[in-house]
Amino acid sequence: MGMTITEKILAAHCGQDKVSPGDLIMAKIDIALGNDITAPIAIKEFKSIGAAKVFDKERVVLVPDHFTPNKDIQSAEQVCTLRNFSREQDITNYFEIGRMGVEHALLPEQGLVVPGDVIIGADSHTCTYGALGAFSTGVGSTDLGAAMATGETWFKVPESIKFIFTGKLNKWVTGKDLILYTIGKIGVDGALYKAMEFCGETIDNLSIEARMTMANMAIEAGGKNGIFKADDITLEYVNARAKRPYKVYESDPDAHYAQVYEFDCKDIEPQVAFPHLPSNCRSISDVGNVTIDQSVIGSCTNGRISDLREAAEVIKGRKVAKGVRLIVIPATQEIYKQAMKEGLLDIFIDAEAAVSTPTCGPCLGGHMGILAAGERAIATTNRNFVGRMGSPKSEVYLSNPAIAAASAVLGRIGSPDEL
Numbered sequence: 001m002g003m004t005i006t007e008k009i010l011a012a013h014c015g016q017d018k019v020s021p022g023d024l025i026m027a028k029i030d031i032a033l034g035n036d037i038t039a040p041i042a043i044k045e046f047k048s049i050g051a052a053k054v055f056d057k058e059r060v061v062l063v064p065d066h067f068t069p070n071k072d073i074q075s076a077e078q079v080c081t082l083r084n085f086s087r088e089q090d091i092t093n094y095f096e097i098g099r100m101g102v103e104h105a106l107l108p109e110q111g112l113v114v115p116g117d118v119i120i121g122a123d124s125h126t127c128t129y130g131a132l133g134a135f136s137t138g139v140g141s142t143d144l145g146a147a148m149a150t151g152e153t154w155f156k157v158p159e160s161i162k163f164i165f166t167g168k169l170n171k172w173v174t175g176k177d178l179i180l181y182t183i184g185k186i187g188v189d190g191a192l193y194k195a196m197e198f199c200g201e202t203i204d205n206l207s208i209e210a211r212m213t214m215a216n217m218a219i220e221a222g223g224k225n226g227i228f229k230a231d232d233i234t235l236e237y238v239n240a241r242a243k244r245p246y247k248v249y250e251s252d253p254d255a256h257y258a259q260v261y262e263f264d265c266k267d268i269e270p271q272v273a274f275p276h277l278p279s280n281c282r283s284i285s286d287v288g289n290v291t292i293d294q295s296v297i298g299s300c301t302n303g304r305i306s307d308l309r310e311a312a313e314v315i316k317g318r319k320v321a322k323g324v325r326l327i328v329i330p331a332t333q334e335i336y337k338q339a340m341k342e343g344l345l346d347i348f349i350d351a352e353a354a355v356s357t358p359t360c361g362p363c364l365g366g367h368m369g370i371l372a373a374g375e376r377a378i379a380t381t382n383r384n385f386v387g388r389m390g391s392p393k394s395e396v397y398l399s400n401p402a403i404a405a406a407s408a409v410l411g412r413i414g415s416p417d418e419l
Helices: 005-014 039-048 073-089 103-109 124-132 141-150 175-186 208-221 232-239 305-315 333-341 344-350 401-410
Strands: 024-028 031-035 060-063 118-121 135-138 152-156 159-166 194-199 225-228 259-264 271-273 281-283 294-297 325-328 376-379 395-398
Touching (some): 031 039, 039 141, 060 073, 060 103, 124 208, 124 225, 141 152, 175 208, 294 305, 305 325, 305 333, 305 401, 333 344
Parallel strands (some): 294 376
Antiparallel strands (some): 024 152, 271 281, 271 395
């Protein structure tokens, strides 16, 4: 019996020729990632075990992005903890304001993650890096603290589920729609502690940024990780950025999968996830009349340059509806600069949107777009749980950037085709 990509990567990192689902292993890690919410706890645990030095100052990455620019004294203290620890440990990859970005957009852009890696992060959307053919997953802060000291952590090898996408994408359908559609079909626990492996002719033609969006939301189906084979599209992206050598893995033809799903993309419209679960999906034609107060375009899921281009294409020459707030957040400084060069920021500002420095702010209800009781937002973010973006009496709807932009103009959830 052959192995899947996930199994091969884990086997290589635990020094074994073969692993099987259910095996408990200790694996060496390539990157240990923390942010301003999770890393302070990890640092406390690191010190509590008497660790003096991180296992590798190049491989521990700290990115304050959730409450930055700091929204209050407490968030400033949390970032100060990261800053001081980074100085003490001479951490190479500490990203302060002006250098920082939303972590899961920043690391691939900076060439810090490459195919074949094992990456852990004290943030559930660490699974983003599976888009590059890496095994990446979220862990608790205690596990991160131990890994920063030892350079390894334990895993139970997950079973894999294969998702095969065929056919041509319909107009305005993106990677965000493919993953929302998938979650809608299998549920928020449909891939619980399993590797979600994405493949098929549609995936073969999907951009690396669209793949990042899909891998990012694997956790919303309960997945341990999301992963794609590193193909020519991946390697073109990686080779322009990679800071170190890498190894490409792919699944064997006789690899075992717990389940296999096949989806024909001709059946997939743009998707909208209704409150209060990412699985509560409807096609755009079935949404009905849902008015909104706010639209947010950004986050680790959809704050990349292709997302901003998509939104700008829809909103160019139009105005945000009266009574609606449109907040646009480029995910990194480089994306911000590129959007500025291309005139995208002018398009958003002329439409009367607000453009922010990179931050996770509104996605987790931190700042830069908190909802009051009774308010509704459509967002390109990844979660719409009760109270996710503010008041527990507010509502969050998830969509791709084109739908979020069109909705801002319409004043209700709708398609660009309605403009």
